[in-house]
Amino acid sequence: MEKGKIILSILGIAFLVAIVFGSTYAIFTFSKAGTKENKITTGTVSMTYTEGTAGITLTDMVPMDDDTGKARRGANTNFEFTVSATITGTTTINYDIYAEKTTGSTLDEKFVKVYLTDGAYEYGTEKAMSGYTSTIPVYSELSTMPGNTSQRKLYSGTLTNSNTSQHFRLRLWLLSTYTDNTTAKTFGIKVGVKATQKAS
Amino acid sequence: MNLKQTSSSQTTFISILGIAVLLVAVIGTSFAVFTYTGTGTKTNTITTGTITMSYIEPTNGISITDMMPTTDDTGKKLASGTNVFDFTVSATITGTVTVNYAVGAKKTTDSTLDNNSVKLYLEELATSGGAFQSVVKGPVVYSESTTEDATTGAPSGIMTLATGSFTSSSSKYYRLRMWVADTYQPTSTSQKFSVKVNVYGKAASK
Numbered sequence: 001m002e003k004g005k006i007i008l009s010i011l012g013i014a015f016l017v018a019i020v021f022g023s024t025y026a027i028f029t030f031s032k033a034g035t036k037e038n039k040i041t042t043g044t045v046s047m048t049y050t051e052g053t054a055g056i057t058l059t060d061m062v063p064m065d066d067d068t069g070k071a072r073r074g075a076n077t078n079f080e081f082t083v084s085a086t087i088t089g090t091t092t093i094n095y096d097i098y099a100e101k102t103t104g105s106t107l108d109e110k111f112v113k114v115y116l117t118d119g120a121y122e123y124g125t126e127k128a129m130s131g132y133t134s135t136i137p138v139y140s141e142l143s144t145m146p147g148n149t150s151q152r153k154l155y156s157g158t159l160t161n162s163n164t165s166q167h168f169r170l171r172l173w174l175l176s177t178y179t180d181n182t183t184a185k186t187f188g189i190k191v192g193v194k195a196t197q198k199a200s
Numbered sequence: 201m202n203l204k205q206t207s208s209s210q211t212t213f214i215s216i217l218g219i220a221v222l223l224v225a226v227i228g229t230s231f232a233v234f235t236y237t238g239t240g241t242k243t244n245t246i247t248t249g250t251i252t253m254s255y256i257e258p259t260n261g262i263s264i265t266d267m268m269p270t271t272d273d274t275g276k277k278l279a280s281g282t283n284v285f286d287f288t289v290s291a292t293i294t295g296t297v298t299v300n301y302a303v304g305a306k307k308t309t310d311s312t313l314d315n316n317s318v319k320l321y322l323e324e325l326a327t328s329g330g331a332f333q334s335v336v337k338g339p340v341v342y343s344e345s346t347t348e349d350a351t352t353g354a355p356s357g358i359m360t361l362a363t364g365s366f367t368s369s370s371s372k373y374y375r376l377r378m379w380v381a382d383t384y385q386p387t388s389t390s391q392k393f394s395v396k397v398n399v400y401g402k403a404a405s406k
């Protein structure tokens with residue numbers, strides 16, 4: 001009997017303790033999951049650089065003045081290429097057209113004239129690109145590309161989703177004041193594009 | 201009567217007297233020699249306090265398509281409409297209690313954009329959709345917690361955007377913005393990132 005009373009007392013106390021401690025833990029909790037989706041999708045960018053079927057190949061070239069050089073047309077006298085981008089979203093792609101001299105070039109860079117026009121225009125109505133409108137530079141006068149002094153910048157431009165491509169026409173000729181006729185020399189370049197996009 | 205007989209009688213008498221006294225004491229005290237009843241007039245009452253919380257979302261969440269890498273300066277200024285997500289966390293409290301809460305963002309399972317390519321930014325507003333009050337979080341890339349928060353009840357696996365507490369009935373107004381980080385390099389494939397905002401609350405233990 002006594003033992004039973006003691007057990008009941010202990011159980012009662014234990015129950016009381018449980019209630020007391022139990023009620024000090026969260027008596028209130030809340031959790032609500034949102035139903036609205038917050039979503040972003042990225043725009044897309046892809047660029048292409050397309051070259052014409054043939055590059056410039058000029059053999060036994062003689063010095064010529066700028067007016068003659070600018071008007072040259074016909075096979076292998078100019079090099080056409082296109083820079084284009086496919087863009088979804090609003091952004092500006094900055095690009096540089098550069099030229100890199102090929103190995104084996106023996107002609108001094110200061111004797112090569114470089115002329116870049118908008119290839120969308122027909123011969124005779126061409127528009128010179130920026131940097132070629134007033135004077136025609138020689139290759140050595142072109143600025144070097146950032147981080148690579150063996151590459152020279154031909155042109156800098158931008159592409160957007162409303163201006164998605166630019167067609168170019170490149171000409172090279174021998175400076176009119178070149179006088180070394182004793183040794184045949186060569187000069188070759190390859191053209192490339194570098195593009196960057198800045199966050200807005 | 202001799203001495204022996206006298207002693208025995210006395211003993212008997214004393215015994216009887218003792219028993220009588222005992223009986224009177226027992227029986228006497230088992231009956232109320234004095235009774236009193238005082239009836240109280242004051243009511244001693246307890247009523248429970250109440251706690252309710254609510255989380256109110258707008259009609260639409262953020263929806264930005266074809267988003268290009270965006271600087272933080274630009275992202276923080278994204279205009280209202282579907283470029284921002286305004287929501288309200290409220291508590292109604294009667295009694296003395298502190299309710300701790302957390303606002304968390306949870307990435308949806310169909311997100312393809314890397315966590316490090318998304319910035320989240322939370323402001324507190326003065327009123328619902330109203331004036332800027334303070335920056336609460338970010339801009340910071342999406343990052344989920346690996347542990348639950350015992351104070352607020354927020355589970356692990358969410359990105360905690362804000363924590364706070366209510367001690368009386370009040371509301372907190374927030375504005376969330378989200379954008380593509382300026383370190384992201386777009387490709388020819390569009391990526392998606394999506395979060396839902398959840399709210400958790402827990403009364404502080406006493």
